[in-house]
Amino acid sequence: MPTALITGASAGLGAEFARQLARRRADLVLVARSEQHLSEIAADIRSEYGVAVETIAADLSDEGEVERVAARLRDLSDPIDLLINNAGFGLPLQFADNDIDDEVRHLRLHVEASMRLMHAALSSMRGRGGRIINVASVAGFISRSTYSACKSWLIGFSRWANTEYAADGVSVTAVCPGFTHTSFHERMGLAPGQEGVPAFMWLDASAVVREGLRDAARGRAVSVPSIRYKALVLLAGLLPSSLTSRIARRGRV
Template sequence: MPAALITGASAGLGAEFAHQLAARGADLVLVARGADALERLATELRRAHGVHIEVLTADLAVEEEVQRVAERVADAAHPIDLLVNNAGFGLPLQFADNDIDDEVRHLRVHVEASMRLMHAAIRAMRGRGGRIINVASVAGFISRSTYSACKAWLIGFSRWANAEYARDGVSVTALCPGFTHTSFHERMGLPAGQEGVPALMWLDAPQVVREGLRDAARGRAVSIPSLRYKLIVALAGLLPPALTSRVARRGRV
């Protein structure tokens, strides 16, 4: 039976990945900081789908805890077939006004932890095959403080790694949703619907995850859910960064 390891699994897109993969019969390793939320989710999925669930609590801003997760990814006795790098959080866009320690933690979770887990996964998957999904964002295609920069790194690396390791049977996909109804905004104190973003621009988490899993199965390097966001990304590539930066100050993706 295939097995998937999901970071940031206790809520949002991570929890949706867990629900959809468990419904497909996959065993899961759920990773997040909050043990109680993970245990509740694990209990629900075991009862609903009869799959094997491991719970691994870890703060991915802490190097030693990232190493524990990487060791689980690399465990040849219990192989991981799909790694979902989903853990992350947002910060206010005013970089100079933010605490630099918060910015460093933000970078570690989004980029360094993802890189370390991908390194472990690719080494373990080479030859036998496997998939990696990096949850990025359409923000990675525009100028938008350090959140945009982190997501741009994930997109760029996913594109390269997907081409480089295809011959080893490993696919790497950057999933790039736009505004999506999850608890991500609420954790920042920005409830969905209070960001000046039209209702048309919001996506549902089940749709985002379904399209991400589908594109990963097809070996695509980048997955942008919905036609409207595909068009927005194409347009953003034609506009000057100063203009996209001004537009991007509204809302969160």
């Protein structure tokens, strides 16, 4: 039975990945900062789906705690078949006004932690086979502060790694949702409607995860859930960055 390790698994897309994979009979290793929230979701999933669920409480902006998760990924006695790098948080777009320590923590979580965990996963997957999903964003296709830059790095690295390690039986997919109904925005203190985004642009988390898992199974390097966001990404590639930056100053994706 395959085993998936999911970061940021206590809520939002991470919790949805966990439930959909458990429904497919995958065992799980769930990673998040809150041990209490992890224990609650683990108990629910065990009860509902009857799969094995392991939990690791870790703050992935801390290098030492990232290493604990990396060690689990390197453990060949109980191997991980699917890594989902989902942990993340947002900051206000005004980089110069943000606390630089918050910005550094943001970079470490989105880029450094994902890179370290991918490196650890590849050490055990190469030759054996496996999948890696990096939860990025359509923000990675436009110019918009450090969140956009971090997600752009994930997309670019996933594209390269998917080609590089295909011969080793490993696929790497960047899943790039648009605005999605999760607790992400609430954690930033934004109430529904404060984003200024039309209702038709919001996606359902279950649909995002379902399409992301399907594209990963097909070995695609990049997955952009929904036709409307595929069209938006295509359009963003044709417009000047000065224009897309102005448009993108509202909201979080």
